[in-house]
Amino acid sequence: MYAKLAWRNLRRSLRDYGIYFMTLVFAVAIFYVFNSVPDQPAFLSLSESQRRLARGAVGAMEWVSAIMTGVVALLVFYANRVIVRKRSRELGTYLLLGMEQGHLAVMMLVEVAAIGLSALGVGVAAGVAASQAFGLLVERAFHVTVVERSFVFSPRAAAATLVLYGAMFLAVALWQSAGVYRQRLIELIHDARKNEEIRVRSRTLAVAAGLLCVATLGTAYWLADQVSRTTGLDPTDRRIPLGVALGVAGTYLLFAALAGLLSGVRRRTGGWLARGLNLFLYRQVTSKINTHAAMLATVALMLTFTVCAMSTGLSLGAVVRGALGEDAPFSYVARALEPDTDLSGLRAVFAAHGVGDAQVVDVVVVDTDLRGADLMLPDDAERLLADTDIDYMAWIAVRAMPYSAYRGLRALKGYPDVPLPAGGYLVHVNGGHTDAERSHAAWVRALAAGHAVTVAGATLRPASTQVFREQMGSDVAGYGPLLVVPDEVTKALLQEDPDRGLRYLVAEVPGGEPAGLSDAVNAWVSARPFEQGIWVSSRAEVLGQTYMIEAIFIFFSFYVGIMFILISATLLALQQVTDALEHRQRFAVLQKLGADDAMIDGTIARQVGLYFLTPVLVALLHSAVALTALNRALKGETGYEAVGPAALATLGVFALIYGAYYLLSVQNCRLLWRPQERG
Amino acid sequence: MRGENQRASERGRNVPVAERILEVVDLTKQYGSRGSVTHALRGISMAVDRGEFVGVMGPSGSGKTTLLNVISTIDSPSSGRVWIGGRELTALRRREVARFRRERLGFIFQDFNLLDTLTLRENIGLALSIAWAPAGEIDRRVAEMAERLGIADALDKFPYQVSGGQKQRAAAARALITEPDLVLADEPTGNLDSRAARSLLEALAELNRDLQTTIILVTHDPVAASYCQRILFIKDGRIFGELVRGDSPRQRFFDRILAVLAELGGGEADVR
Numbered sequence: 047m048y049a050k051l052a053w054r055n056l057r058r059s060l061r062d063y064g065i066y067f068m069t070l071v072f073a074v075a076i077f078y079v080f081n082s083v084p085d086q087p088a089f090l091s092l093s094e095s096q097r098r099l100a101r102g103a104v105g106a107m108e109w110v111s112a113i114m115t116g117v118v119a120l121l122v123f124y125a126n127r128v129i130v131r132k133r134s135r136e137l138g139t140y141l142l143l144g145m146e147q148g149h150l151a152v153m154m155l156v157e158v159a160a161i162g163l164s165a166l167g168v169g170v171a172a173g174v175a176a177s178q179a180f181g182l183l184v185e186r187a188f189h190v191t192v193v194e195r196s197f198v199f200s201p202r203a204a205a206a207t208l209v210l211y212g213a214m215f216l217a218v219a220l221w222q223s224a225g226v227y228r229q230r231l232i233e234l235i236h237d238a239r240k241n242e243e244i245r246v247r248s249r250t251l252a253v254a255a256g257l258l259c260v261a262t263l264g265t266a267y268w269l270a271d272q273v274s275r276t277t278g279l280d281p282t283d284r285r286i287p288l289g290v291a292l293g294v295a296g297t298y299l300l301f302a303a304l305a306g307l308l309s310g311v312r313r314r315t316g317g318w319l320a321r322g323l324n325l326f327l328y329r330q331v332t333s334k335i336n337t338h339a340a341m342l343a344t345v346a347l348m349l350t351f352t353v354c355a356m357s358t359g360l361s362l363g364a365v366v367r368g369a370l371g372e373d374a375p376f377s378y379v380a381r382a383l384e385p386d387t388d389l390s391g392l393r394a395v396f397a398a399h400g401v402g403d404a405q406v407v408d409v410v411v412v413d414t415d416l417r418g419a420d421l422m423l424p425d426d427a428e429r430l431l432a433d434t435d436i437d438y439m440a441w442i443a444v445r446a447m448p449y450s451a452y453r454g455l456r457a458l459k460g461y462p463d464v465p466l467p468a469g470g471y472l473v474h475v476n477g478g479h480t481d482a483e484r485s486h487a488a489w490v491r492a493l494a495a496g497h498a499v500t501v502a503g504a505t506l507r508p509a510s511t512q513v514f515r516e517q518m519g520s521d522v523a524g525y526g527p528l529l530v531v532p533d534e535v536t537k538a539l540l541q542e543d544p545d546r547g548l549r550y551l552v553a554e555v556p557g558g559e560p561a562g563l564s565d566a567v568n569a570w571v572s573a574r575p576f577e578q579g580i581w582v583s584s585r586a587e588v589l590g591q592t593y594m595i596e597a598i599f600i601f602f603s604f605y606v607g608i609m610f611i612l613i614s615a616t617l618l619a620l621q622q623v624t625d626a627l628e629h630r631q632r633f634a635v636l637q638k639l640g641a642d643d644a645m646i647d648g649t650i651a652r653q654v655g656l657y658f659l660t661p662v663l664v665a666l667l668h669s670a671v672a673l674t675a676l677n678r679a680l681k682g683e684t685g686y687e688a689v690g691p692a693a694l695a696t697l698g699v700f701a702l703i704y705g706a707y708y709l710l711s712v713q714n715c716r717l718l719w720r721p722q723e724r725g
Numbered sequence: 726m727r728g729e730n731q732r733a734s735e736r737g738r739n740v741p742v743a744e745r746i747l748e749v750v751d752l753t754k755q756y757g758s759r760g761s762v763t764h765a766l767r768g769i770s771m772a773v774d775r776g777e778f779v780g781v782m783g784p785s786g787s788g789k790t791t792l793l794n795v796i797s798t799i800d801s802p803s804s805g806r807v808w809i810g811g812r813e814l815t816a817l818r819r820r821e822v823a824r825f826r827r828e829r830l831g832f833i834f835q836d837f838n839l840l841d842t843l844t845l846r847e848n849i850g851l852a853l854s855i856a857w858a859p860a861g862e863i864d865r866r867v868a869e870m871a872e873r874l875g876i877a878d879a880l881d882k883f884p885y886q887v888s889g890g891q892k893q894r895a896a897a898a899r900a901l902i903t904e905p906d907l908v909l910a911d912e913p914t915g916n917l918d919s920r921a922a923r924s925l926l927e928a929l930a931e932l933n934r935d936l937q938t939t940i941i942l943v944t945h946d947p948v949a950a951s952y953c954q955r956i957l958f959i960k961d962g963r964i965f966g967e968l969v970r971g972d973s974p975r976q977r978f979f980d981r982i983l984a985v986l987a988e989l990g991g992g993e994a995d996v997r
Contacts, residue, residue, distance in 0.1 A: 048854075050847075051851075054843065139838070140855075141823070141826070142797075142799070143826065143832075143851060143855050144824065144825070144827025144828070144830075144856065145823065146823040146824075147819060147823065231799045232799055235799065
């Protein structure tokens with residue numbers, strides 16, 4: 047008998063709360079899929095440097111997964127509480143009929159555990175199925191191609207999923223049944239009656255809350271704007287946590303105010319409220335906002351976090367890829383610690399793969415005693431050196447490069463040729479930097495004034511009034527100003543102190559990468575003695591890393607984002623479904639008043655829609671402010687404006703998932719109010 | 726323990742000595758704390774013998790539901806004692822309370838009625854299943870009780886498929902099937918039309934006559950109360966008065982009830 051009872055109850059729970067079950071399945075499946083990525087065949091095709099990055103990401107992944115599981119646990123806990131609360135009457139019946147409290151607790155334990163464990167089973171199965179398709183996505187994200195395709199299964203991820211989620215479901219089931227065990231019958235009666243209360247809020251309090259809300263949110267938005275214009279992405283700025291705290295408080299105040307203000311509106315005859323079921327709709331929505339104000343505010347904040355996190359993740363990824371990608375303008379850069387190292391072997395490797403001498407440049411770069419400030423006029427130098435603001439350009443040591451090498455590098459990339467007469471110097475700053483605008487201006491002034499610079503005993507004068515900014519890569523050109531001088535000067539510097547020189551071999555391969563070149567280069571490098579300090583960096587590899595980094599950003603932001611959307615939408619759907627179950631008779635009354643099925647169905651759709659829409663609107667408002675500020679800060683810091691497309695992509699995913707849950711909730715509620723076959 | 730009391734149907738009406746089923750002594754119940762205390766019951770004493778059909782009437786807020794909650798082990802008193810079938814309620818431990826409810830009490834409450842996932846047959850049988858009765862015996866007794874209450878043809882339907890009257894009769898069947906010492910009914914005719922209400926009350930009265938089932942009926946409806954043999958009137962947490970039907974025909978008893986209610990409701994101040 048108990049078995050039949052438990053089974054029937056289980057079927058009913060699955061039917062009534064199908065949306066919740068579905069979310070659990072998704073959560074488990076997503077957990078499995080994302081944790082199985084390291085075991086995807088695409089991973090095996092990664093380069094060593096990419097794999098290193100990946101391993102670091104996997105470590106972070108484990109932390110994020112644990113946190114997400116915790117958040118899902120909160121959802122499971124909350125949902126179970128809501129569901130059991132709704133069954134107060136039923137549980138009371140069992141107790142009154144004389145069922146022992148221990149037996150009831152066990153029955154509840156079995157029910158809750160069964161739902162959780164079946165979600166686990168279905169979820170893992172779904173996850174395994176999804177990871178087959180996900181593998182293709184991973185390949186594209188990493189820009190690798192997998193030769194051998196096989197069935198993807200990650201025992202490690204499966205084990206982690208089963209253990210973590212299994213433990214979580216069991217823990218919640220135990221907690222729940224312990225609560226039922228302790229529950230007194232009189233409390234169940236009160237619970238059953240309490241659900242029908244509609245709290246009446248004071249109007250003055252609501253107005254006060256509203257004013258306070260405007261104040262807090264206004265301040266929060268203003269702070270965001272201020273921060274973005276000044277310190278930008280500096281995480282230590284105390285205004286950021288302050289702004290966030292104000293935003294959170296303001297959101298709760300907003301919903302409290304809404305609840306109080308909306309429910310007090312009197313019906314005006316002849317208005318929209320007088321038509322059809324609009325009055326009913328209005329009361330339904332306001333009563334639900336009233337009852338669930340705190341939860342709606344929490345959902346709004348979660349959604350804000352989702353939109354911001356996903357947009358930020360995507361845009362940062364794009365920015366990193368762009369910035370890093372730009373920093374590798376040459377196909378290969380080899381570096382040796384000793385200026386006189388023999389790199390002819392490497393040249394031979396290049397030649398063997400069709401990269402002739404014309405495409406290879408030998409560069410020696412030497413450190414000088416000069417600093418950035420020494421390239422400026424005395425007044426500027428003094429001013430910038432004394433400046434406590436972050437403009438490090440004045441302090442950075444200046445590197446010197448021989449003109450022949452510089453010319454060769456410019457030719458490699460097709461940059462216009464720049465002449466250097468005897469006794470002249472040029473200034474090159476790699477890529478420019480918005481941070482260093484003032485230093486740049488100072489250098490330009492110095493060049494215009496013919497500022498003389500003394501290096502290795504030679505006094506040089508500017509050969510051009512322009513500070514050159516083409517991309518040479520920070521490997522060769524460094525982060526500070528590069529002084530291009532006649533070849534004899536660098537030779538003299540080296541003679542003074544050979545230790546201050548670095549040797550580079552730069553190769554530019556036009557068109558596609560010749561097959562086997564990168565392996566041959568790596569082989570050559572590994573064969574070199576360690577003391578020579580030789581390494582080689584290839585653009586292909588750097589790009590590979592940037593794709594990796596971008597993929598990791600996308601990966602994490604999608605994982606967290608999707609999970610949060612799922613959880614938020616489920617909370618809302620759960621509220622709607624439990625409310626519908628409890629207040630079924632409201633719709634029966636409407637039917638008796640003569641409202642036809644279509645009218646009632648339409649009202650349900652609008653009611654659920656308004657309920658789902660409210661937190662979204664708030665979230666969009668917050669996100670718009672936050673993301674605009676972020677965009678401004680990013681642009682100031684890096685020169686990139688990537689937030690726009692990222693936000694659009696985020697909103698697309700968001701609308702898809704949220705919209706799906708909305709439609710399902712409407713369907714569910716529509717089914718519930720009709721007398722249907724039950725049991 | 727069960728052996729002490731023979732099956733009521735075997736006993737028939739030949740009860741030599743009135744057996745006290747329910748005894749309540751000086752029962753009080755308060756809610757709230759410090760500033761706002763509600764005195765729901767202010768010292769109620771009453772007794773019910775086996776085979777009686779007693780009604781408890783009073784306006785809302787009089788404490789009749791609280792009284793019922795305490796008697797039915799749902800709530801515990803602030804002071805005073807309650808004995809049912811010789812066992813004192815406050816002395817019962819949790820496991821004993823569950824057993825007590827299984828074996829000695831039957832409920833027809835509006836809040837705790839039929840489970841919508843079970844058929845009527847399964848609902849009625851649930852009371853016996855919880856008491857671990859063998860399956861064959863359950864089927865037999867359910868059929869018997871359903872026959873008595875006139876719902877035999879609806880047994881395999883679900884609650885949403887039957888009328889309010891049939892649902893209440895199923896609830897009554899469930900309450901009675903375990904042959905409890907005491908059946909407690911809280912507004913059983915609340916949602917029923919007059920015909921279904923009358924049908925249910927007649928069934929209860931019949932069961933009381935034939936099986937000597939002791940029934941306490943809490944109601945505000947004088948029609949329902951007129952089926953009882955004795956009525957206790959409660960007002961402001963105290964017993965206001967008692968009315969015994971004796972040999973009066975039901976209609977006459979009904980008029981007497983109305984008279985007392987008028988006095989209960991208005992009081993001397995309303996007489997102009």
